[in-house]
Amino acid sequence: MTQHLHGKQSKVYSMASADELKARIAELEHELAQVKGKVGARGKIQQMSSEVVDSNPYSRLMALKRMGIVDNYERIREFTVAVVGIGGVGSVTAEMLTRCGIGKLLLFDYDKVELANMNRLFFQPHQAGMSKVEAAEKTLRDINPDVEFETYNYNITTVENFQHFMDRVKYGGLKDQMPVDLVLSCVDNFEARMTINTACNELGQHWFESGVSENAVSGHIQFIQPGATACFACAPPLIVATNQDEKTLKREGVCAASLPTTMGIVAGFLVQNTLKYLLGFGNVTHYLGYNALQDFFPSMSMMPNPNCDDNHCRKQQVEYQKREAAKPKPEVKEQEEEKIVHQENDWGIELVSETTEEELNAAEGEKPSLVSGVTVAYTKPVKETKDDSASVETSEQSLEDLMAQMKSL
Amino acid sequence: MTQHLHGKQSKVYSMASADELKARIAELEHELAQVKGKVGARGKIQQMSSEVVDSNPYSRLMALKRMGIVDNYERIREFTVAVVGIGGVGSVTAEMLTRCGIGKLLLFDYDKVELANMNRLFFQPHQAGMSKVEAAEKTLRDINPDVEFETYNYNITTVENFQHFMDRVKYGGLKDQMPVDLVLSCVDNFEARMTINTACNELGQHWFESGVSENAVSGHIQFIQPGATACFACAPPLIVATNQDEKTLKREGVCAASLPTTMGIVAGFLVQNTLKYLLGFGNVTHYLGYNALQDFFPSMSMMPNPNCDDNHCRKQQVEYQKREAAKPKPEVKEQEEEKIVHQENDWGIELVSETTEEELNAAEGEKPSLVSGVTVAYTKPVKETKDDSASVETSEQSLEDLMAQMKSL
Numbered sequence: 001m002t003q004h005l006h007g008k009q010s011k012v013y014s015m016a017s018a019d020e021l022k023a024r025i026a027e028l029e030h031e032l033a034q035v036k037g038k039v040g041a042r043g044k045i046q047q048m049s050s051e052v053v054d055s056n057p058y059s060r061l062m063a064l065k066r067m068g069i070v071d072n073y074e075r076i077r078e079f080t081v082a083v084v085g086i087g088g089v090g091s092v093t094a095e096m097l098t099r100c101g102i103g104k105l106l107l108f109d110y111d112k113v114e115l116a117n118m119n120r121l122f123f124q125p126h127q128a129g130m131s132k133v134e135a136a137e138k139t140l141r142d143i144n145p146d147v148e149f150e151t152y153n154y155n156i157t158t159v160e161n162f163q164h165f166m167d168r169v170k171y172g173g174l175k176d177q178m179p180v181d182l183v184l185s186c187v188d189n190f191e192a193r194m195t196i197n198t199a200c201n202e203l204g205q206h207w208f209e210s211g212v213s214e215n216a217v218s219g220h221i222q223f224i225q226p227g228a229t230a231c232f233a234c235a236p237p238l239i240v241a242t243n244q245d246e247k248t249l250k251r252e253g254v255c256a257a258s259l260p261t262t263m264g265i266v267a268g269f270l271v272q273n274t275l276k277y278l279l280g281f282g283n284v285t286h287y288l289g290y291n292a293l294q295d296f297f298p299s300m301s302m303m304p305n306p307n308c309d310d311n312h313c314r315k316q317q318v319e320y321q322k323r324e325a326a327k328p329k330p331e332v333k334e335q336e337e338e339k340i341v342h343q344e345n346d347w348g349i350e351l352v353s354e355t356t357e358e359e360l361n362a363a364e365g366e367k368p369s370l371v372s373g374v375t376v377a378y379t380k381p382v383k384e385t386k387d388d389s390a391s392v393e394t395s396e397q398s399l400e401d402l403m404a405q406m407k408s409l
Numbered sequence: 410m411t412q413h414l415h416g417k418q419s420k421v422y423s424m425a426s427a428d429e430l431k432a433r434i435a436e437l438e439h440e441l442a443q444v445k446g447k448v449g450a451r452g453k454i455q456q457m458s459s460e461v462v463d464s465n466p467y468s469r470l471m472a473l474k475r476m477g478i479v480d481n482y483e484r485i486r487e488f489t490v491a492v493v494g495i496g497g498v499g500s501v502t503a504e505m506l507t508r509c510g511i512g513k514l515l516l517f518d519y520d521k522v523e524l525a526n527m528n529r530l531f532f533q534p535h536q537a538g539m540s541k542v543e544a545a546e547k548t549l550r551d552i553n554p555d556v557e558f559e560t561y562n563y564n565i566t567t568v569e570n571f572q573h574f575m576d577r578v579k580y581g582g583l584k585d586q587m588p589v590d591l592v593l594s595c596v597d598n599f600e601a602r603m604t605i606n607t608a609c610n611e612l613g614q615h616w617f618e619s620g621v622s623e624n625a626v627s628g629h630i631q632f633i634q635p636g637a638t639a640c641f642a643c644a645p646p647l648i649v650a651t652n653q654d655e656k657t658l659k660r661e662g663v664c665a666a667s668l669p670t671t672m673g674i675v676a677g678f679l680v681q682n683t684l685k686y687l688l689g690f691g692n693v694t695h696y697l698g699y700n701a702l703q704d705f706f707p708s709m710s711m712m713p714n715p716n717c718d719d720n721h722c723r724k725q726q727v728e729y730q731k732r733e734a735a736k737p738k739p740e741v742k743e744q745e746e747e748k749i750v751h752q753e754n755d756w757g758i759e760l761v762s763e764t765t766e767e768e769l770n771a772a773e774g775e776k777p778s779l780v781s782g783v784t785v786a787y788t789k790p791v792k793e794t795k796d797d798s799a800s801v802e803t804s805e806q807s808l809e810d811l812m813a814q815m816k817s818l
Contacts, residue, residue, distance in 0.1 A: 021430040028437035054523035063666035067624040096669040114463035141672030215476040259470035260505040261681040293691030323628035
């Protein structure tokens with residue numbers, strides 16, 4: 001009687017003795033316990049330990065202290081991060097933070113898991129049909145029962161949900177009525193990015209933007225501190241400039257390409273910089289791009305646009321400048337002078353780029369064939385790069401090259 | 410009667426009626442079917458389809474063709490990749506390849522899953538105690554039943570296993586008696602790396618080396634084509650130069666730090682370059698480093714060492730040079746001249762680096778405190794960088810800088 005009988009098939013037991021029925025129950029209960037064994041495979045841990053034993057899930061993280069990288073790794077448990085969009089980037093982001101032992105995660109998404117998502121990490125075929133936040137929470141709780149979760153299966157861009165989303169960012173922190181420590185945008189469309197931007201500008205909330213191109217071979221992360229750096233509205237991506245409804249991107253029969261590699265790398269950059277920001281080690285990168293075809297990694301900083309369309313961004317800029325002015329002069333002065341490199345930009349956006357427009361274009365590869373007027377939005381977040389920011393390739397550098405550059409100066 | 414009763418607790422049924430018992434059986438069978446539903450959640454797929462429907466697990470990969478990135482994505486099913494070491498990097502590497510629909514994977518590891526591995530992606534707490542290859546194969550088959558697997562739960566460095574390992578690299582391809590297409594080294598120690606190097610030099614097998622530093626904040630990948638590029642023995646890592654037994658690194662109470670971010674990023678770089686190599690798009694990077702503290706990505710190419718200790722490497726070099734000489738001159742000539750930049754190096758190793766020693770050091774951050782004579786092995790694979798390979802930072806570039814460089818030329 002080892003075959004599996006479902007529903008009405010159980011009627012075959014009508015002639016069985018009570019003992020046979022009880023034996024079958026015992027057998028099923030045992031099997032179910034075994035299969036379910038995965039749930040709660042470890043209990044909660046009250047305090048992170050540095051002890052080096054195979055059974056300690058935090059030993060390799062606490063070793064970051066002994067290695068001199070992080071002063072106080074345990075602080076990770078005090079932080080709350082909101083992840084918006086639990087797709088190819090967001091799900092891996094949430095898993096990395098969960099495995100790092102983050103205090104609390106807020107997960108937002110309104111999509112369902114589909115088999116078409118299986119070319120990216122995290123979700124499994126048996127979860128097809130479940131809501132992404134529900135499936136993610138279940139998997140993540142199994143991985144680390146020490147993490148607290150809040151999940152919201154809704155679209156943040158509707159008026160009603162937007163208010164609730166703002167509320168959870170403002171009051172969803174681990175400590176009662178405190179804001180979350182960081183918002184990570186892992187959404188796949190412009191409208192949702194602008195919604196997060198609007199909320200974070202109003203709240204003065206630090207956040208990271210992230211994105212992967214439709215041709216799957218480039219991506220980026222961008223750290224946004226309202227008032228101090230360019231916000232998402234300060235430097236509109238190309239998709240706005242073309243004035244095309246982005247919904248045309250999701251026409252029937254048209255789908256963007258994606259790869260588990262690119263999305264995993266972008267999630268890795270996002271969480272690595274989140275850890276650096278929260279735990280105070282290394283340097284948090286303001287903009288980091290990834291071009292897979294050439295293994296090219298542009299980085300830059302962007303100052304806010306004084307004429308930004310978002311009035312909360314402009315307010316935050318004024319407040320940021322007041323705070324900066326109130327600081328002792330000598331240290332601040334030097335930093336500011338370093339930042340303002342290009343003052344002749346009409347937009348009021350200063351770029352500190354390590355790469356030229358030509359390099360960017362050369363590294364960018366083929367553009368996807370999209371509907372007219374729409375182009376890849378997130379590989380080139382700023383429209384213009386200064387002509388004088390010429391780059392010199394070390395390995396190919398010659399006297400002739402240097403002479404040519406001197407002339408241009 | 411919805412609580413779960415295991416083992417001897419079934420005795421509470423002694424007073425129950427046959428109908429109650431049958432109801433309990435039906436309930437248990439239903440629950441078990443649900444829990445088990447995950448296994449084989451989709452059947453095998455005979456041919457990759459580009460159809461854009463939610464139920465197609467390959468739609469987003471096949472879209473790479475429409476986007477102009479890959480000419481013939483379906484070819485992925487013809488390739489076999491061997492992954493050696495199924496730890497923090499190797500497991501994610503295997504998962505990415507599985508989700509990409511690779512034809513066949515050979516997995517090698519002799520370790521068991523431990524709770525101490527839970528700070529990296531892939532393995533789950535309920536798998537603690539299972540062999541890594543067994544746990545990985547089970548998870549990966551669930552994710553994509555189209556992939557073929559061979560798993561070996563042994564240490565490749567013993568004499569007996571080494572012969573078997575060589576044999577599987579040589580004959581383990583999808584087509585009968587053909588070699589695998591690529592070997593990916595994801596091991597965590599020098600001995601295993603040298604073993605893979607020895608095997609690949611003898612077989613002329615292309616492979617990628619990968620590694621993550623003990624302080625968890627840097628890593629690298631390196632593409633090795635025996636005879637054409639430096640092999641792992643051509644440029645010994647620092648750990649050899651110090652003549653210290655690396656086993657001291659694994660003393661009781663001492664453990665390396667690790668992060669899911671760094672390991673996920675290195676796995677991403679490894680699989681992305683594997684895809685570029687197998688499917689023929691973009692440029693395969695020979696050496697790509699990652700420094701998490703500064704988001705710094707050194708890259709370079711290394712020519713083989715004519716005095717390499719490995720005689721198979723020296724033989725492959727002779728054969729490679731013969732093959733190159735037999736090619737039509739004009740195209741080859743130009744490439745070779747470009748490669749040989751520094752001829753005064755005693756080691757016979759030519760570096761084509763985009764970064765200076767100073768930049769490398771500046772970006773390297775704190776060294777872990779290890780036993781004396783041992784240092785981080787894999788962030789600086791070559792001992793000396795030429796003095797004349799000065800680098801120019803675009804954003805800070807001034808007339809003075811250029812003048813100084815001209816003098817040095």
